[in-house]
Amino acid sequence: MAGVVRSDRERGPLAGLDPEQRAAAGAPRGPVCVLAGAGTGKTRTITHRIAHLVRAGHVSANQVLAVTFTARAAGELRDRLRRLGVDGAQARTFHAAALRQLRYFWPRVVGDTQWELLDHKIRLVGRAAATLDLPTEVEVVRDLTGEIEWAKASLVGPEDYPAVAARRGRDVGHPAEKVAELYRTYERAKNDRRLLDFDDLLLHTTAALEEHRSVAEEFRERYRCFVVDEYQDVTPAQQRLLDAWLGGRDDVTVVGDANQTIYSFGGASPRPLLDFTRRYPDATVVRLERDYRSSPQVVSLANRVIGAARGRPAGSRLTLVGQRPDGPEPAFSEHPDEEAEAAAVAARVDELIGAGTDAGEVAVLFRVNAQSEAYEKALSERGVPYVVRGGERFFARTEVRRAMAALRTAASRGSG
Structure with missing residues (x-):
């Protein structure tokens, strides 16, 4: 019927994808490496790949395990899979998946009460x-x-x-x-108290699969297809667990971008991503470079910044192409200190609002929560309304209110 908008579930898992996304989602069963830049639709691609594999009969939904790095990202994967009609596929963080497996196999591997x-x-x-x-x-x-x-x-x-x-x-x-x-x-203290930390979840689950044949056989019969999101940030412990899950099989899809590695301080490395084709010479490799998130001007700037970075791993280059309408050129300014920078930002926000921009369309980004004080103070002094996302207003925090009250009390005593 004309004018009816059909859902992704009705149109099929490969409909509505761009050519590169379709190539990745529709690749044959086996090793697939998706090199996906920021804003290129990687979550859409991997969920549609899972839906395609299930719809084509290559694997049952309950034989799929997709892992990512945050509970929020895992929830997004599950939600999108449900909308595609894929019920039963597991989408979890590495640690959540390991915890579930360890709890299930604990009686067989350890035999006593599970540790806290x-x-x-x-x-x-x-x-x-x-x-x-x-x-x-x-x-x-x-x-x-x-x-x-x-x-x-x-x-x-x-x-x-x-x-x-x-x-x-x-x-x-x-x-x-x-x-x-x-x-x-x-x-020693942790073990004496019969406790497990989050790192133990990966290590003990890996040991259960590597050292107990019956555990490995049951797990590998249950799960046949694996998808790993943000693969540029896997640690050696996570890679070893993935290897134990696979058990020599190659039905794995990885998605990542070496230029977005952010957890190297915690042991993560893009090396497994960069070496994927060395490990799986017959792997399908697809590059997603159409950026649907940002204007061409922002994308061009990102390409220049990444291209100028030193020590970039060989084979990591992705040249993104902005797909959104043109926008203004990014502007830069330097300031002598954080207070001056905050004052300049507040002045610019005030100027934008005065020119008709809705305050809800303006965002001020800073690196760590501790920096919010300077920006909140500068915005308040100009009477600019603001909302702190992902945290509590600095001057509303309990410890700050107590400190302010103490200062006011000390000031009143001094003046008396």
Whole structure:
């Protein structure tokens, strides 16, 4: 019937995709590597690929496991798959998938009561640090905790840590041997309390699959097809778990962009993405370079910035092409300090609103939450209304209100 808009489910999983997305989604079963730049529709592509494989009868929906890096991204995958009529496919984070599998196989592998999950390890690390006469200030313990997390994600045990730390130039302000001792003490204390941290979920699930044939056989019978999102950010521990899941099979689709690696501080590396075709010489490789998110001017700037970056891995170049209408050229300005920058930003926002731009269409982005104070203060001084997304207003935070009250009390006493 003319004028009726048909859903993706009705039109088929390959309908409505651009040529490159269609090539990736419709690739034959087997290894597929999708090099996808920002805004190129990678989530759409991988969900339509799963739908195509299921619709074509290559795999059952409940034999698909898709993994990504945040619970929000996993939820988005599940929602889109439901809209495509794919019910039963699993879409989870690496850790959530490992936790589910570990709980299921625990009675067979360990046999006793399941250990509790340690949500925040910093307190236990702090106690271990105290026993070793290491500093216990929050900032120091946080850094030491991060180093233990890096080591576990990198498959580096306490006994190997000093040599690896020296080779890779790791420096957290304490001798590597002392950090290794802390690492060992923390692991011992955790195990004595029958606790698992989030890194253990990956390591223990991998061990269950590698060391117990019946566990591996049951898992591999259950899951036949794997999709890995944000593959440029996998750690050695995650890659080893993926290898254990696959068990020598090659029905895996990976999606990533080496230029978007953001978790290298935690042990992640784009190397598995860049080496994918070396591992799977017959892999289908598709490059998504049509950017649907930004104007051509923004996309062109991004290409220039990425192209000028030093030390970029070979084979990582993606030249994006903006698909949206033209927009203004990006403008740059420099300021002597954060306060001056915030004042200039507030003035520009005030100017835009005064010229008729709706305040809800203006966004101010900053790198960390601690920077919000300067911008909130500058906007407030100009009477510009604002909303803080993903956090609480600086001057509404409990600790800030208490500090302000204390300052006002001290001021009133001084004036009296």
